[in-house]
Amino acid sequence: MTINLPKTDQKRIVIVGAGFGGLNLAYKLAKSNYQIVLIDKNNFHQFQPLFYQVAMAGLEPSSIAFPLRKLFHHKKNVFIRITKVEKVDTKAQVLYTPLGDVEYDHLVIAFGVDTNFFGNKNLEEKTIPMKSVAEALYLRNVILTDYEKAVTTTDYSERQGLIDIVVVGGGPTGVEVAGALAEMKKYILPKDYQELDCDEIDIYLIQSGDQLLKGMSKESAEGAKHFLEGLGVKVILNKRVEDFDGSHVMINDGTKIQANKVIWAAGIRGNSILGLPEDTITYGNRIKVNRFNEVEGVDNVYAIGDIAYMEEEAFPEGHPQVAQVAIQQSKTLANNFKAAIKGKEKKKFFYKDKGSMATIGRNRAVVDLPNYKFKGFFAWVVWLIVHLFSLIGVKNKLFVFINWVWNYFTYDQSLRLIIRTNSSKTEPEQEEIT
């Protein structure tokens, strides 16, 4: 069965994944002389840097997600298909999906990464990842449900398990979640749960390396640790979480921490597709590409963003897996596609590092610019502005802004709803990440 798509004399570029890379590429090629087919398992683009605020009930999913179809109104050469991808035949140039086969002239793989549990089934089944809006909402529901249970529990040990939270992984997600949890403990939970002694809540952040925010400067890493500890987070460095049985976390030094909830932000791993030659897959399940984002050894297949592994002079071990790389690669690749039509030469990709940042609760953030580092209140304001303006859509910007201002002044987040969409009905089957 072939997927229902109009046949035109335009060459067809199939883009898999509507994250920062895929979405920007499709957007830049809209109205070009290609037929663009954008495939994603969700009907929306999600803004990952703010997942943790959805999990902490500070923002609604709709504020950080944007319907794909709305973005491509009046873009007649762009076709959106909501499905997963299963396999590619690089000889026949056909992509296989549950919706049907798609022939392509060019295939761009931009389906990013998912959580890496390093092969541990317990961790995969029992910890909570944060790589999608749905997972963030799930985390929100679990936290709120557990606090409701804690209120009605008379058993001390059972209650501790319900209220304590362990965050694993000291990257931006782990740091930001831990900071947000600490603020929730300080400002919100004591008002919501007068019956609980909120001082008893322990929040742990466990990082296997010897600094938080690996990849950022030592100063910023120290600053983040200092801010977190100031908020009461127990930061544990140089320890690795080896297992979790649903009630206790096993650390590699033999100690155990009691907690029912473990947030797993300790690693990522490239998503997979069948049909690519084995030697194109490298560290972290990434796809090896040349400086034109071309997958070597196969024709007309490209990879961009987190899933792509490219060695550049300044980045001999590949680029960091961040939004900026994906956005910049989509720009170069879009230009190369356009150049091809005009018979012009394609250009190599060069990454321009614009810096990185992380926030730790209200009024505090750390920012590394290429030539300048700073932290504290001003860094936090910069963090807010950069993230606000990176959101797609005027209305999203407006709603996030109002939510932030509201939460800032009221010390309160009003979205603490445990809502499950499945209701009494069977939900249309959940699709896996491609």
Next chain:
Amino acid sequence: MTINLPKTDQKRIVIVGAGFGGLNLAYKLAKSNYQIVLIDKNNFHQFQPLFYQVAMAGLEPSSIAFPLRKLFHHKKNVFIRITKVEKVDTKAQVLYTPLGDVEYDHLVIAFGVDTNFFGNKNLEEKTIPMKSVAEALYLRNVILTDYEKAVTTTDYSERQGLIDIVVVGGGPTGVEVAGALAEMKKYILPKDYQELDCDEIDIYLIQSGDQLLKGMSKESAEGAKHFLEGLGVKVILNKRVEDFDGSHVMINDGTKIQANKVIWAAGIRGNSILGLPEDTITYGNRIKVNRFNEVEGVDNVYAIGDIAYMEEEAFPEGHPQVAQVAIQQSKTLANNFKAAIKGKEKKKFFYKDKGSMATIGRNRAVVDLPNYKFKGFFAWVVWLIVHLFSLIGVKNKLFVFINWVWNYFTYDQSLRLIIRTNSSKTEPEQEEIT
């Protein structure tokens, strides 16, 4: 096991259900000399009149739901427990819940009604009800998923099944959903789905009686029908839906309508609790009460709101099952509880009908005031204002207002996200409506 609640010398009033009746009652008794235990299966109050806008992707659940705990900050005599109720022992004065037993001095049943499928298993399993935020979100997901499927289908008949929608029930919910669907067809779907011929979408509204909005005036019913037909809705009166097999709706005149989606708003039925004497249950599974909202034949048990059936001189067949009755009964009952402490006499309930209204798309509504009826643009403005001010919380009012203004001027609703919270994880088990 007894539920974990402090013992005080205050009499304990247990309120089951945090809808308009139960929530208002708890709110009015906060800071009184009673211990109040408010039980609901959700941790939020939901504003039912706007469910249909959640289903139509015009509003977020959080805008029309309000976390219970937030409402009772600093109300030290109010205890919230999120659970269902199973059984009551009216002799021992104990309520049984999965969380444990609760002894009561007074028990107020305010758990309202749920959808009535009139015993038809097919209808119960295959149609989509609209009696909770979760069901509204489910409907939203199903509609969007089906339109995604329709885009990729080449089979004409299959596509018609995916895009046509049948609404059953001509009450306010049915009328408002049908109107909103018709607007979606007109303004939004043609932009989102350029590949579909949106003129082919049929929206049916089927009502068993000979007028829409039973209980409102003939003028308003006619007005609503006129407005709906103007928007292209096929209004069918005096026909009853007898069955639905998932792809065809069977009408009692022997005809069939092809559609995969049937929205069931054709009837309601009181929720149940075990342990009440049989003769206290009457029409529509409602609980019979006297003019003091006392369930007769048992001591210290009360019922208010949709679940209560009270005969008043002006309402010999019971009150309409609307928010105003619940709110007014909660006020009278709260005063009677307070009067009891002071040894004062309790007062009979009298319902003051403030009128009723329904909206049909943008710029159109019908309003019946006790002495005055009107319709059209002004009625619509009145509808907006009344509903906006009935919402709990300044922030909810603000967000709904911005959403409405935004949608009004852009002719677009930007919340068309198919989000499932279950993710790859098992969701904490969904609790049934008590």
